[in-house]
Amino acid sequence: MNCQDIKRLLIPYLESDLSGSDKAAIEEHLHKCDGCQKEKMLLEKTWSMLDASGTPQVSKNFTENLMAKIHTQKTVKPEFVFAFPQIRIQFGFRTLVPVAASVCVLIAAYIFVQNQLTYKQQSAKGLLPIETAMQATKESADSTVTKLEEDERSGITAADEEIIRNLDVYEDIEMYQNYALLNDMDIVENMGAKGF
Amino acid sequence: MEYLDDDIRLMLRFQNGEEDCFEELVERHKQRVFNIAYRYLGNIADAEDAAQQVFINIYNAGKRYKPKAQFTTWLYTICKNTCLKTFRKKRSNIVSIDADVNLEKDDVSLQIPDPNAPTPLENAIDAERDTAVKEAMDSLPENQKTVIVLYKYEELSYDRIAEITGFSVKAVKSLLYRARMNLKEKLADYFNR
Helix, strand or coil: CCHHHHHHHHHHHHCCCCCHHHHHHHHHHHHHCHHHHHHHHHHHHHHHHHHHCCCCCCCCCHHHHHHHHHHHHHHHCCCCEEECCCCEEECCHHHHHHHHHHHHHHHHHHHHHHHHHHHHHHHHHCCHHHHHHHHHHHHHHHHHHHHHHHHHHCCCCHHHHHHHHHHHHHHHHHHHHCHHHHHHHHHHHHHHHCCC | CCCCCHHHHHHHHHHCCCHHHHHHHHHHHHHHHHHHHHHHHCEHHHHHHHHHHHHHHHHHHHHHCCCCCCHHHHHHHHHHHHHHHHHHHHHCCCCCCCCCCCCCCCEHHHHCCCCCCCCHHHHHHHHHHHHHHHHHHHHCCHHHHHHHHHHHHCCCCHHHHHHHHCCCHHHHHHHHHHHHHHHHHHHHHHHHC
């Protein structure tokens, strides 16, 4: 074994954690190598240096102070602990903020995906024109309301408004009932326009 | 396997509502817990706070305690975790290890019993040595420091340290090797002055 091997084994040697043959080889090497002998002495000195400073005694009223602290904690600040058999999580502001943010992101992602799926399903079934029609109806109804308000100012009574509103609803219902027919007619018209 | 040493019996009785048993456990282990905390943190006030926190954690965890190993294994594990947590908090306030160190009443050197009435020069040498040791220990990575505290100061076997830390015995030996090499590097200057 060379000096590098010996230095690598010095700590196990000092810990008596080597086999008999390695131990003998190291001892033999140490007798004739000043450098490795110095290294061994430095390891021993630094190790024993840790013992040099003593440990003070714990204070006499340690237990008394501890029990007072425990009882104060019990009465003043009950700990909010979420405990599984082996897991203990203490909720605090630092824990809740990222959790809340994650939940918000997940909800937003869920809503987005759901909307995309619904849109794809509806476009696959050809339902989107109905949406357009309903939107148009809503806009028309809004403008009707505005018109009625204007009419009211110009002398139309509430009974008249009711009749007008019912007529609009009947028209809408009729249009939805004949939607398939109207759609076919649009297609035929478009075909005619394109020269089929 | 169920262990039933005296500590475990006390702990089980504490679980059944006998608070006196908890106080007895504190009395039995307070010095040991304090010693470990002191080795991690280096001053009396912090060590005493950390030691109290260890027992508070044991008190709070009392209902969930199950005697799966020696009580002291559990105690050491809680102690190690609490001390490391305190040390991390404290480290954020620590200035560079090259900065001048002013020893105060809680520092290591002034707590040493002094039966032979050393001279001021000897005091100064002791203080310098203790500061060097403290700085060298503080410079160790947490795992190496833990192994040194448990092996050197608590004189625990590799197996017990492995049980407490959750490392393999081989990893414990490796950490001890690196810790000793690091300490040698850090403290070599002290001998070369």
